Amino acid sequence: MEHAKPLGGKIFTPPILFLSALFLISAYFLVLRYMNGIGYVSNLTDNQSWGLWKVVGVLIGAAFVNGGYVTAFFVYIMNKGAYHRFVRQAVLFSLLGYSFAGLSLVYDTGRYINLLNFFIPKYMQPNSALFEVGVCITAYIVVLAIEFLPTLLEKIMPDGKAQELAATLHGFLNKILFLTVAFGVVLPTMHQSGLGQLAMLFGQKLSPLWQTPLISLLYVVSSIFMGFCIVTALECVYTSNFKKKEYVNLLGTMMKVAGYVAILYIILRWIEVVRNGAVGQAFVFDMKANFFWLEWILIIVGLYYVRNEQARTSPKNLFLGASFMMSSGLLYRLNTYIIGYQSVQGQSYFPSFPELMISVGMFALQLVLFITIVKIFPVMEKE
Amino acid sequence: MNIKRRNFLKGIAGAGVGVAASPLLTSKALASEVKKLEANHIGMLYDATKCIGCKSCEVACKKANNMPVEYDAEGIYDAPRDLSKESLNIIKLYKGPEGISFIKRQCMHCVDPSCVSGCPTSALNKTANGIVTYDKDACCGCRYCQMNCPFNIPKFEFDDFYGEIKKCELCRTTNLVENGQPACTEACPTGAVIFGKVTSLLAEAKQRLEIDNKRSANSADKVNYINQVYGEFEGGGTSVLYLSKVPFEKLGLPNLPDYSQASLSEGIQHTLYQGLIAPAVIYAGLAAIAFKNRSGKKED
Numbered sequence: 193m194e195h196a197k198p199l200g201g202k203i204f205t206p207p208i209l210f211l212s213a214l215f216l217i218s219a220y221f222l223v224l225r226y227m228n229g230i231g232y233v234s235n236l237t238d239n240q241s242w243g244l245w246k247v248v249g250v251l252i253g254a255a256f257v258n259g260g261y262v263t264a265f266f267v268y269i270m271n272k273g274a275y276h277r278f279v280r281q282a283v284l285f286s287l288l289g290y291s292f293a294g295l296s297l298v299y300d301t302g303r304y305i306n307l308l309n310f311f312i313p314k315y316m317q318p319n320s321a322l323f324e325v326g327v328c329i330t331a332y333i334v335v336l337a338i339e340f341l342p343t344l345l346e347k348i349m350p351d352g353k354a355q356e357l358a359a360t361l362h363g364f365l366n367k368i369l370f371l372t373v374a375f376g377v378v379l380p381t382m383h384q385s386g387l388g389q390l391a392m393l394f395g396q397k398l399s400p401l402w403q404t405p406l407i408s409l410l411y412v413v414s415s416i417f418m419g420f421c422i423v424t425a426l427e428c429v430y431t432s433n434f435k436k437k438e439y440v441n442l443l444g445t446m447m448k449v450a451g452y453v454a455i456l457y458i459i460l461r462w463i464e465v466v467r468n469g470a471v472g473q474a475f476v477f478d479m480k481a482n483f484f485w486l487e488w489i490l491i492i493v494g495l496y497y498v499r500n501e502q503a504r505t506s507p508k509n510l511f512l513g514a515s516f517m518m519s520s521g522l523l524y525r526l527n528t529y530i531i532g533y534q535s536v537q538g539q540s541y542f543p544s545f546p547e548l549m550i551s552v553g554m555f556a557l558q559l560v561l562f563i564t565i566v567k568i569f570p571v572m573e574k575e
Numbered sequence: 576m577n578i579k580r581r582n583f584l585k586g587i588a589g590a591g592v593g594v595a596a597s598p599l600l601t602s603k604a605l606a607s608e609v610k611k612l613e614a615n616h617i618g619m620l621y622d623a624t625k626c627i628g629c630k631s632c633e634v635a636c637k638k639a640n641n642m643p644v645e646y647d648a649e650g651i652y653d654a655p656r657d658l659s660k661e662s663l664n665i666i667k668l669y670k671g672p673e674g675i676s677f678i679k680r681q682c683m684h685c686v687d688p689s690c691v692s693g694c695p696t697s698a699l700n701k702t703a704n705g706i707v708t709y710d711k712d713a714c715c716g717c718r719y720c721q722m723n724c725p726f727n728i729p730k731f732e733f734d735d736f737y738g739e740i741k742k743c744e745l746c747r748t749t750n751l752v753e754n755g756q757p758a759c760t761e762a763c764p765t766g767a768v769i770f771g772k773v774t775s776l777l778a779e780a781k782q783r784l785e786i787d788n789k790r791s792a793n794s795a796d797k798v799n800y801i802n803q804v805y806g807e808f809e810g811g812g813t814s815v816l817y818l819s820k821v822p823f824e825k826l827g828l829p830n831l832p833d834y835s836q837a838s839l840s841e842g843i844q845h846t847l848y849q850g851l852i853a854p855a856v857i858y859a860g861l862a863a864i865a866f867k868n869r870s871g872k873k874e875d
Contacts, residue, residue, distance in 0.1 A: 231733025238659070238730045241718040269861055271868040302716025302731060302738040309696035315713050316697070319841050322719050323695035324848075370865035378858045389844060393693045393723035395810075395836040396829065405843060535727050 196570040211556040218553020221546040233546040239535045244543040248551045249296025251525040257289025258419030261380040268373040280343055280571045282423050287336040290329055292558050321389035328383030335375045341365055347569050384415040391528045399532040400470035401484045413457045418521040420450035421514035428511035444504035447513055451498055454517055483531045491520035610687040612773055616705030618814030619768055620776040624798050626677040626767035628666055635762035636664040639750040660730045663743040664759050669826050678826040682728045682743035684814035690720035692837035705814045706747050711739045725810050725831055773814050780804040780816050811835030
């Protein structure tokens with residue numbers, strides 16, 4: 193990563209100002225939420241007590257940022273050195289994503305101060321998948337921070353004073369990187385499976401189109417192809433390296449692997465739908481069934497864009513393929529927690545405007561931080 | 576060396592799939608892990624055919640547990656429509672082709688509760704005598720209990736800036752201590768809901784079914800019970816049992832499998848994480864590979 197450089201440029205560009213404004217709106221609603229309770233700003237009720245915040249913040253957020261997970265696996269475990277150029281931005285995106293996933297719990301949980309009980313032995317509850325998810329996400333944030341630390345240190349090092357300390361620390365971190373990286377692969381696997389496992393306790397409240405004992409495995413498998421997709425999509429947005437054939441080939445290979453993983457996922461999902469005897473329910477064409485089919489349409493369209501070597505030479509195809517496949521994975525998470533979930537008959541849920549704005553604003557803040565950091569610190573490779 | 580590494584990776588992948596698929600193969604084995612009803616567990620038996628809908632139990636519950644009065648949408652005094660953060664116990668009316676029936680709803684105090692299994696911070700617990708309890712000092716307000724309760728019992732104070740979960744705790748700190756039984760069973764004038772050890776309540780319920788089955792079809796005393804004690808097996812069993820002449824599902828009691836969701840979920844989790852051996856082995860393997868790759872030549 194000797195080639196990584198700060199992108200530079202002005203910090204306060206119009207997009208940054210726009211995103212910051214979105215964040216300020218969400219901050220206003222957050223103040224209302226802390227003064228008057230969750231019900232004051234959201235449409236959450238006793239029958240649908242998890243909504244947009246949990247799904248966007250924790251489930252989708254965690255899946256969205258799996259780039260760090262798959263690139264670490266590719267580079268350090270599969271020893272694909274050429275992919276090293278994707279590591280830093282993926283790790284940064286993951287670090288921000290997970291931190292915001294953790295942060296979303298602070299406004300989504302009703303008794304947020306007691307979140308500290310996750311780390312107090314007498315309150316720990318290892319039977320709970322949610323406990324496991326909480327602990328894994330926290331541990332993974334620490335791991336990602338360590339993985340990202342060398343990038344920060346490189347920026348400080350030329351300054352002379354901090355140089356010695358930074359160089360020592362940098363050297364040490366590089367020496368133990370193999371330990372960190374292994375955690376960086378094990379922890380996301382554990383907590384992705386935990387996120388799926390959460391839905392198992394819903395029992396019959398989750399439609400048989402989604403409910404299965406394999407749900408934890410399905411979450412892991414889908415998070416892997418989503419990880420490749422997010423790295424590819426981000427690269428397409430952020431770089432102008434597409435004139436280089438070698439570069440496009442790297443992304444193409446990632447999408448090829450993503451495609452195979454996605455096919456495995458489709459097969460596993462359908463085995464479980466058939467085993468549940470739920471095929472009939474898919475043809476009722478009610479809201480649940482329609483969202484179920486939307487998942488399949490998205491993933492098939494995505495796979496079509498990256499169907500062969502020829503198709504994968506076009507950056508446009510790579511971007512569209514990655515985006516469609518990723519949308520399918522995100523919708524799978526939305527479906528298992530909201531659309532496919534029903535605790536009483538006739539129940540319906542749609543987020544309120546303040547609820548929506550809080551999620552949008554927090555995501556905007558995340559983007560602001562990402563864009564600003566890549567401008568200041570050596571994250572991206574620049575031609 | 577590369578060959579070895581690939582084999583190792585295949586091994587990990589294979590083991591992962593195998594372990595995750597094991598619930599399919601071992602769902603029978605998991606059933607033996609289901610937590611069992613114990614002799615000292617206390618609970619209630621509600622016979623819907625004996626209930627006259629007087630709601631004395633609702634009033635007694637509110638009094639004993641110091642719960643606020645609740646107005647309905649039309650502003651009617653203390654006539655809650657359903658369980659809520661203010662009503663831990665409720666009598667509802669069913670009207671249908673089978674005639675009318677009342678139904679009492681409150682926490683079922685499951686034998687193997689989903690809420691206890693899912694709670695990340697041990698706020699929900701099952702005591703030695705079978706009561707499912709709530710501790711607001713442990714609760715982080717994640718509301719996973721609401722999401723996973725098959726009976727939709729826990730309610731949350733969404734309008735409070737630092738809300739709590741509210742649910743029936745069988746008067747464990749109030750009427751049970753003072754008068755030896757929950758307020759609702761104490762107040763019931765017809766004996767429609769009675770308190771006792773779950774095992775004796777189950778025997779009583781079965782006896783009622785047996786006696787009624789023996790009555791001739793045109794006997795005036797014939798109740799025509801549904802031939803089932805709801806809660807004996809449902810969701811792995813509950814400490815509150817029900818008898819009715821109207822199908823239980825129509826009264827809002829879901830048709831559940833005879834195992835608890837918690838046993839299935841914990842069974843998988845225990846298989847994957849037993850002693851953290853599997854994660855530790857995979858971690859060590861990955862670290863070894865990353866260590867070797869660190870100095871080794873990079874391939875493309």
